[in-house]
Amino acid sequence: MPNIDIDEANSIALSRIVESEPVLVDVVPASQAIEGLRDGMLLHAGPPIDWDRMCGPMQGAIVGALRYEGWAKTEAEALDQASGGQIAFHPAHHFSAVGPMTGITSPSMPVFVVENRRFGNRAYCTINEGLGRVLRYGANDDAAIEKLRWMQNTLAPALGEAVRHSGGIELRPIMAQALTMSDEMHQRNVAATSLFFRALAPHLARTVASSADYGSIVDFLVANDQFFLNPAMAAAKCTLDNAANVEGSSLVYTMCRNGTDFGIRVSGLGDRWFTATSNMPQGLYFPGYSIADSNPDLGDSAILETFGVGAFAMAGSPAVAGFLGAGTFRDALNYSREMGEITVGRNPNMAVPNLDFQGVPCGVDVRKVVETDIAPVINTGIAHKEPGIGQIGAGIVRAPMECFHQALEALAERLAGG
Amino acid sequence: MPNIDIDEANSIALSRIVESEPVLVDVVPASQAIEGLRDGMLLHAGPPIDWDRMCGPMQGAIVGALRYEGWAKTEAEALDQASGGQIAFHPAHHFSAVGPMTGITSPSMPVFVVENRRFGNRAYCTINEGLGRVLRYGANDDAAIEKLRWMQNTLAPALGEAVRHSGGIELRPIMAQALTMSDEMHQRNVAATSLFFRALAPHLARTVASSADYGSIVDFLVANDQFFLNPAMAAAKCTLDNAANVEGSSLVYTMCRNGTDFGIRVSGLGDRWFTATSNMPQGLYFPGYSIADSNPDLGDSAILETFGVGAFAMAGSPAVAGFLGAGTFRDALNYSREMGEITVGRNPNMAVPNLDFQGVPCGVDVRKVVETDIAPVINTGIAHKEPGIGQIGAGIVRAPMECFHQALEALAERLAGG
Incomplete structure (x- = not known):
């Protein structure tokens, strides 16, 4: 397979990211x-993994999902089913889906349906449950399950009706605008959530305002500054899937974590996973918790850094740097500059005012990561390592270098016709 | 009147700004x-002025207001009344009110009622009409008046009901949050408008969602990124009125423009106005217009710079610098740094992430303006100089130095017992 120009292949992959037009078309x-x-x-976050190697919060979320679906009546029954081979576990990424933290997605859970109007493909992500003891962080008590049922029976049908009434809500303009409003869209989504609610409100007003549940639906939508995280993840997934399978490209189109392993996939290497042990996030903890309680890095939400936002867009979001214990304004600028050294290019459709409207650094290049020894940085929530507890903080984490070394070797072999 | 410590007086005046807690309590x-x-x-923007010296857009807005109130049937009749001494014109500032651009406020127009929960006083501002041919820019055609009637009869009662249901919407937290989201809250209010709508929505859902007009009310509230400008102005007025009348203080508690004159008032000099000719804004024009069409600087909205936001907070809003033709990210930082040289101190309740969460420069000090020869800078909309046309651009403008020289002389005289 000679004569492949890697730079040209990467340009093609990058252009598919830049040109994508993700549109929220339904909630079902x-x-x-x-x-x-x-x-x-069940679908889970990160690269493939068996029950035995899953981290505590992921096992906790699975127990919750089995009870939520009614497949198991009790925790004990759920544990029996999950450990006994009765449940099939697959990465969400294998099904055009992504999920934050544990990413557990079961058939009855409503998902955002995002369509790429430029390329025609679709991607999916569950609805953000809010803060506190929630399934995505491994909580599985009755209150967490009750909330999921309310989301399924009350919230999601209303959202679906409003979204269909809108004819589709374009996500790229919301994301671009939010980047000019100090969101980095991974750990800070207050602007995008607010803009999304403004975009949806006229349609809610015309479809569900007469419902008895309307007040509680509005309450839910305005209460959680991270609500937009999930549509943003689906938009990024729907975008990046088009950057896969460009022959010869060293661009990383997947970065994700199952809480045990970190996994990447590279455009020119198809569906093959390159994995290494997940690192431990460094950050700020809620009162009473410390790094000793932390689970290793977890979740599909690193799709946002893969897309070029999150920690890659920290320059535009000095407020998030403080929230994550990642430093000052100057540090925030430096994270974005550093990520510019390991990316294929920039996404001019995602411009950062603090960088004089330069686009975000976009498309991690396996070659550059290895050459510079700079690992991609990721903004992340921190889950307790035991099931059933939930979020205990937020911070930053680096992708493990080993994945990139493996991938570069595999790429070299493939380009050599190996 | 010896032994007055100006610095100490200024500290007192500044603390009244910092401690203020403006809350939106009603719309009536x-x-x-x-x-x-x-x-x-009628109330108007800026320092006192007679009909003959009023600029075109202010006269245009007055004609519109007289027709809107039904006091005049035709434009000719309105002009007769206004020029014939039948209408009394007063600065809004004399009635605890402020108005953007022409600031024309007539008895039937609904106003935001903002109460200062720390000091008990109230301030008022009309509701932002949106963009296009609107009264505050001097438009006065049937469409402009029809929109005002819809606001009076449909929008305002709904807003009032929702605000009363809320028990009051605290504006300081919204303003502080918006400053961390790249609003400077004079020419950029997209974050504050979105946050305000999120705060109001649960109450609208419970008070007016069943109304036939609910859809059009929501449409209006989400359509205009500058909607929050007017509550912000009322909040700043409600705050700054408490900084007035501190004996010996050289802090400026009013800066405003009627389109002909720029006026300031100084804490230690009571209600006395110091005026000079309004400068011409420098900025970017809508297609087909140029500085030759511009009206001189106009409106009470400089209350925002008086409060420490607007151009004073440009460091946090590099996006507005581009919008105003005021330069790059570096220039945005420099405007805030420069304003820090002429202010009494900072407002820690209004922190800017791009300044590592330093508070905005707050409280223009007449002495420092004269000593440094740095005039306060203001972000502003630009009105066409002829009545009936409206906004033609946006830019920045400097306050005329002459006001500050006059005021410093008067302060020296007063402190000398003159």
Whole structure:
């Protein structure tokens, strides 16, 4: 396979990211949207993993999901099913989906349906449950499950109706505008959430304002500054899937974590995973918790850094740097500058005012990561390592270099015709 | 009047700004809120001025207001009344009110009622009409008047009901949060408008969602990124009025423009106005217009710079610098640094992430303006100089130095017992 110009291949992959037009077109149950998702099967965050190697919060979320679906009546029954091979576990990434933290997605859970109007593909992500003891962080008590049922039966049908009434809500303009409003869209989504609510409100007003549940639906939508995280993740997934499978490209189109392993996939290497042990985030903890309680890095939300926002866009979000214990204004600028050294280029559709409207650094290049020894940086929530507890902080983490070394070797072999 | 410590007086005045807690408590007709506002009387922006010296857009807005109130049937009749001494014109500032651009406020126009929960006083501002041919820029055609009637009869009662249901919407937290989201809150209010709508929405949902007009009310509230300008102005007025009348203080508690004159008032000099000719803004023009079409600097909205935001907070809003033709990210930082040289101190409740969470420069000190020869800078909309046309651009402008020289002389005389 000679004569492949890696730079040219990377340009093609990057252009597919830049040109993508993700549009939220519906909210429906996962079983209806995601082909192949059937009873007895759950999707999870990160690269493939068996039950035995799963971290505490992921196992906790699975127990919760089995009870939520009614496949298990009790925690004990759920544990039996999950550990006994009765449940099939698959990466969400294998089904055009992504999930924050544990990423557990079961058939009855509603998902955002995001369509790429430029390329025609779709991607999916569950609805953000808010803060506190929530399933995505491994909580699985009755209150967490009750909230999921309310989301399924009350919230999601209303959202779906409003989104369909809108004819589709374009996400790229919201994301671009939010980047000019100090969101980095991973750990800070207050602007995007507010803009999204403004975009949705006229349609909610015309479709569900007469419902008895309207007040509680509005309460839920305005209460959680991170609400937009999940549509943003689906938009990034729907974008990056088009950067896959460009022959010869060293651009990373997936970075994700299952809480045990960190995994990447590279455009020119198809669906092959390169994995290494997940690092421990460094950050700020809620009162009473410390790094000793932390689970290693977890979740598909690193799709945002893969897309060029999150820690890559920290320059535009000095407020998030403080929130994550990642330093000052100057440090925030430096993270974005550093990530510019390991990316294929910039995304002019995602411009940062603090960088004089330069686009975000976009498309991690496996070659540059290895050459510079600079690992991608990721802004992340921190989960307690035991199941059932939930979020205990937020911070930053580096992708493990080993994945990139493996991938570069594999790319060299493939380009050599190996 | 010896032994007055100006620095100490300024500290007192500044602390009253910092400690203020403006809360939106109601939306009602101006005649109901503003004591002394009666039929045959109009409030206007800026220092006192007679009809003959008023600029084109202010005269245009007055013609529109007289037709809107039904005091005149035709433009000709309105011009007769206004020029014939039948209408009393007063600065809004004399009635605890402020108005953007022409600032024309008539008894039937609804106003935001903002209460200072720390000091008990109230301030008022009309509701932002949106962009295009609107009264505050001097437009006065049937469409402009029809929109005002819809605001009076449909929008304002709904807003009032929702605000009363909320028990009051605290504005300081919204303003502080918006400053961390790249608003400077004079020419950029997209974050504050979005946050305000999020705060109001649960109450609208419970008070007016069943109304047939609910859809159009929501449309209006989400359509205009500058909607929050007017509550912000009322909040700043409600705050700064408490910084007035501190004996010996050289802090400027009013800066405003009527389109002909720029006026300031100084804490230690009571209600006395110091005026000079309004400067011409420098900025970017809508297609087809140029500085030759511009009206001189106009409006009470410089209350925002008086409070420490607007151009004073440009460091946090590099996006507005581009919008105003005021330069790059570096220039935005420099405006805030420069204003720090002429202010009494900083407002820690209004922190800017791009300044490592330093508070905005707050409280223009007449002495420092004269010593440094640095005039306060203001972000502003630009009105066409002829009545009936409206906004033609946006830019920045400097306050005329002459006001500050006059005021410093008067302060010296007063402190000398003159």
